[in-house]
Amino acid sequence: MQLLLKYISFTGLILTIVPSILVFLNIIEIESHKQLMILGTILWFCTSPLWINKKV
Amino acid sequence: MKTKGIVAHLDHVDEFERVPVPKSNWKSWGRFLGMYTGEHTAGTEFVIGPLFVAHGVSAGDLVFGLLLGNLLAVLSWAFLCAPIAVKNRITLYFQLEKIAGSKLTMIYNLVNALMFCFLAGSMIAVSATAIGIPFNMDMPSLTDFYPNSIGWIIAVLAVGSVTTVVTIFGYDKVSSFANIAAPWMILVFIAAAIAVLPELGVHSLSDFWTVAQEKIWTGVPLVGQSKFTFWHIMFFAWFCNMAMHIGMADLSILRYAKKWQYGFASATGMYVGHYIAWLASGILYALFLQESNFSQEFAPGQVAFRAAGVAGAICVIIAGWTTANPTIYRAGLAFQAIRPKWKTWKVTFVVGMITTLASCFPALVMKLLNFVALYGLILMPMGAIILMDVYLLPRLGLRSNYAEVVQSSFNLGAALTWVISLAACFAMNIIFNIEIFFLGLPGWFIAALLFVIFSKLFQKKHELIA
Numbered sequence: 001m002q003l004l005l006k007y008i009s010f011t012g013l014i015l016t017i018v019p020s021i022l023v024f025l026n027i028i029e030i031e032s033h034k035q036l037m038i039l040g041t042i043l044w045f046c047t048s049p050l051w052i053n054k055k056v
Numbered sequence: 057m058k059t060k061g062i063v064a065h066l067d068h069v070d071e072f073e074r075v076p077v078p079k080s081n082w083k084s085w086g087r088f089l090g091m092y093t094g095e096h097t098a099g100t101e102f103v104i105g106p107l108f109v110a111h112g113v114s115a116g117d118l119v120f121g122l123l124l125g126n127l128l129a130v131l132s133w134a135f136l137c138a139p140i141a142v143k144n145r146i147t148l149y150f151q152l153e154k155i156a157g158s159k160l161t162m163i164y165n166l167v168n169a170l171m172f173c174f175l176a177g178s179m180i181a182v183s184a185t186a187i188g189i190p191f192n193m194d195m196p197s198l199t200d201f202y203p204n205s206i207g208w209i210i211a212v213l214a215v216g217s218v219t220t221v222v223t224i225f226g227y228d229k230v231s232s233f234a235n236i237a238a239p240w241m242i243l244v245f246i247a248a249a250i251a252v253l254p255e256l257g258v259h260s261l262s263d264f265w266t267v268a269q270e271k272i273w274t275g276v277p278l279v280g281q282s283k284f285t286f287w288h289i290m291f292f293a294w295f296c297n298m299a300m301h302i303g304m305a306d307l308s309i310l311r312y313a314k315k316w317q318y319g320f321a322s323a324t325g326m327y328v329g330h331y332i333a334w335l336a337s338g339i340l341y342a343l344f345l346q347e348s349n350f351s352q353e354f355a356p357g358q359v360a361f362r363a364a365g366v367a368g369a370i371c372v373i374i375a376g377w378t379t380a381n382p383t384i385y386r387a388g389l390a391f392q393a394i395r396p397k398w399k400t401w402k403v404t405f406v407v408g409m410i411t412t413l414a415s416c417f418p419a420l421v422m423k424l425l426n427f428v429a430l431y432g433l434i435l436m437p438m439g440a441i442i443l444m445d446v447y448l449l450p451r452l453g454l455r456s457n458y459a460e461v462v463q464s465s466f467n468l469g470a471a472l473t474w475v476i477s478l479a480a481c482f483a484m485n486i487i488f489n490i491e492i493f494f495l496g497l498p499g500w501f502i503a504a505l506l507f508v509i510f511s512k513l514f515q516k517k518h519e520l521i522a
Contacts, residue, residue, distance in 0.1 A: 012240075013239065013240065013243055016240060016243045016244060016247055016367070017243045017246060017247045019247070019251070020246075020247035020248070020249075020250040020251035021250060023250070023251040023254065024250050024251065024253055024254060024258075026254065026259070030251055030252075030255075031365075033247075033251050033364075034364060034365030034366070034367065034368075035365070037244070037247065037364055037365060037367035037368075038365065038366050038367050040367070041240065041367045041370060044236075044240050045236070045237075045240070048236050048240075049232075049233075049236055052235065052236050
C-alpha cells in the first residue's frame with residue numbers, strides 16, 4: 001500500500017515538472033501544462049502526507 | 057487536543073535548551089540536507105528573484121554573483137558556525153547568555169523577535185497577492201509604501217488572521233505540511249520558468265543566454281529602482297542569511313550535527329533555493345514585465361498564476377504561509393523568553409496581530425532586499441562576539457564566557473560592541489554612502505575588534521571567580 005502511495009505521489013511530481021518541458025519542446029500548449037500541474041498538485045498533496053511524515 | 061500538541065511541541069523546543077546535545081541525539085547528514093533545502097525554498101524567493109530583475113542586474117552579474125555569494129554563505133556555515141556548534145553543542149541563546157549575560161541576551165531576543173515579525177509580515181503580503189487574484193484586487197506597485205486599496209487591507213487581514221490562528225492551534229501540522237510541500241514547491245518554481253521560456257523567445261538551450269541578457273536580466277533597472285551590480289548580488293547572496301551563519305543563529309540547529317562538516321549541507325539550500333528558485337522567479341517576472349509593458353505593479357501571486365495557473369497561485373500562498381507560520385511562532389517564543397510566565401497562545405496572538413498590521417504596508421515586500429540585509433546586519437555583531445570569545449580570547453589570556461564566570465547578567469563590553477559596531481555601520485551608510493548590502497563585512501571586523509578591546513579593558517577590572 002505504501003509503495004502504491006509513493007508511486008502515485010511521484011506521478012504527481014512528474015506531472016508537475018514534465019509538462020513544462022513538453023511546453024518548452026513545443027509538444028503541448030501552456031494551458032495543458034497548467035491543467036496537468038493542477039492534477040499533479042492534487043495527486044501529491046492527497047497521497048504524500050500518508051507516507052512522507054512517517055518516513056521522517 | 058490542539059493545545060496539548062502545542063505544549064508537546066514547546067516541550068520539544070525546550071529540549072537541551074540549557075545543556076549540550078547528547079551523542080544519542082546527534083543527527084545524520086540527510087536531516088540537514090532536507091532541512092536546509094526546505095528552509096531556503098520559501099515565499100521570500102518569489103520576491104527576491106523578481107526584485108533582482110527590477111534592480112536591473114545583468115545576466116552575467118547575476119549568475120556569477122550568485123555562484124560566488126552562495127559559495128561564501130556555505131563556507132560561512134561550514135567554517136564559522138558549524139565548528140562552534142559541534143564544539144559546545146548548545147543553543148545560540150545559551151551561548152550568548154554565557155558570554156553577554158541574561159539581560160543582554162533578552163534584548164537580543166526582543167530585537168530578533170521584531171525582525172521575525174516583519175519577515176513574517178512580508179510573507180503574509182506575498183500570500184495576499186495570490187488570494188486577491190479571483191477578486192480582481194488592485195495589486196501594490198514597486199513604489200508603494202502604504203496600503204493602496206481597501207481590498208488589499210482586507211486580503212492581508214484575512215491571510216494574517218488565518219495564519220495567526222493556525223500558528224496558535226496547529227503549528228505542528230503546518231510544520232509537517234511544510235515538509236510535504238517543499239519538494240513540490242521547488243518543482244513548481246522550475247516548471248513555471250521552463251514553461252514560459254518559449255514566450256520569452258527561448259526555443260532551444262542555445263537561445264537561453266542571449267534571451268537572458270536581452271530580455272530577462274537586461275542590466276537596466278526599472279524606473280525608480282537603483283542599479284544592482286555583481287557586488288550587490290554577491291554580497292546579498294552571502295549576507296541574506298548573515299544572522300544564521302556569521303550571526304551564529306544556526307548554532308541551535310547545527311549543534312545536532314555529528315561533525316562540523318555538516319555545515320556544508322547548507323549548499324542544498326543555497327543552490328536550490330537561493331540559486332535555481334531566484335533565477336526561476338526572475339524569469340517569471342521578466343515575462344510579466346514584457347507583457348505589461350514594464351508595469352510598476354508587483355504581485356508575485358499574479359506572476360506565478362500567469363505561468364503555472366492555479367498551481368502557481370497555490371504555490372505562492374503555501375510558500376508565503378509556510379514561511380510566515382514558523383516565523384510568527386519563533387517570534388512568539390523569543391518574546392516569551394522575556395516573560396516566561398506569559399501564555400504561549402497569548403504571545404503568539406499578539407505577535408500575529410503585530411505581524412498582520414505590519415503586512416498591510418507593501419513597503420515590507422518592495423524593500424525586502426534592504427530589510428533582509430538589515431536583519432542580518434543587526435544580529436551579526438553577536439556572531440563576531442561569539443567567534444572571538446570561543447577562539448581568540450583564550451589565546452590572549454582572557455576569559456571566555458565572561459558573564460557566566462563573573463555571574464553578571466549584563467556584559468557591558470558585549471553591549472558596547474553591539475551598539476558601537478552598528479553605529480559605525482550606520483555612519484558608513486550616511487557619511488560614505490555605502491549601501492546596506494556591503495556593511496556586513498566591515499561591520500563584522502569592527503565588532504570583532506571592539507569586543508577584544510572591551511574584553512581586555514573590562515576583564516582587567518574585575519576579580520575573576522576561579
